[in-house]
Amino acid sequence: MAKRVTGPEIEKLIQLLAKVPGLGPRSARRAALHLIKKKEQLLGPLGHAMDEAYHKVKICSCCGNVDTIDPCTVCSDVQRDQAVIIVVEDVSDLWALERAGAMNTAYHVLGGTLSPLDGVGPEDLNIKGLIDRVSVGGIRELIIAVNATVEGQATAHYITDRLTDLGVKITRLAHGVPVGGELDYLDEGTLTAALRARTAI
Numbered sequence: 001m002a003k004r005v006t007g008p009e010i011e012k013l014i015q016l017l018a019k020v021p022g023l024g025p026r027s028a029r030r031a032a033l034h035l036i037k038k039k040e041q042l043l044g045p046l047g048h049a050m051d052e053a054y055h056k057v058k059i060c061s062c063c064g065n066v067d068t069i070d071p072c073t074v075c076s077d078v079q080r081d082q083a084v085i086i087v088v089e090d091v092s093d094l095w096a097l098e099r100a101g102a103m104n105t106a107y108h109v110l111g112g113t114l115s116p117l118d119g120v121g122p123e124d125l126n127i128k129g130l131i132d133r134v135s136v137g138g139i140r141e142l143i144i145a146v147n148a149t150v151e152g153q154a155t156a157h158y159i160t161d162r163l164t165d166l167g168v169k170i171t172r173l174a175h176g177v178p179v180g181g182e183l184d185y186l187d188e189g190t191l192t193a194a195l196r197a198r199t200a201i
């Protein structure tokens with residue numbers, strides 16, 4: 001076993017940072033050391049921001065977006081076309097589409113994809129919330145913007161089947177999204193092209 005080089009508080013910081021996506025143990029050590037060296041400029045403000053986020057963060061009860069208000073900023077934005085809903089897997093996809101700035105619409109975050117092998121069924125996703133939103137009426141179009149993966153496409157089919165009787169126009173992303181591609185990794189131009197070229201399901 002390696003000898004300890006630092007106290008348990010710093011070890012804990014490293015261990016927690018290592019759980020952040022994109023960071024492994026090695027990057028976590030570098031990040032922790034950087035934070036400690038920039039104690040006043042970075043470590044303090046970061047700790048404060050995390051504490052504030054922890055206490056204020058909310059999941060929007062309408063669309064599933066992450067915000068500090070409920071309904072979220074997107075759902076309460078009267079400048080948006082709230083009759084068009086872009087259905088995404090994750091909040092990161094919502095953010096990516098907003099960065100692309102292609103559409104000025106509402107969203108619905110599913111919270112994942114159907115994956116029977118991993119035990120993820122329809123009841124584990126925010127699908128009932130979507131059906132409820134459409135059932136209330138006033139929705140003109142649903143744009144299914146899930147990842148071009150097997151699970152994503154299976155999820156798209158499931159949603160389409162469930163909503164088809166409600167008489168809402170359902171479209172999906174067409175060109176530009178590579179097979180197996182994740183929306184969050186696409187450049188903004190590709191995303192915009194995919195949205196503009198959406199096709200009816």
Ligand SMILES: [Zn+2]
Binds near residue numbers: 071073
């Ligand atoms: Zn919302």
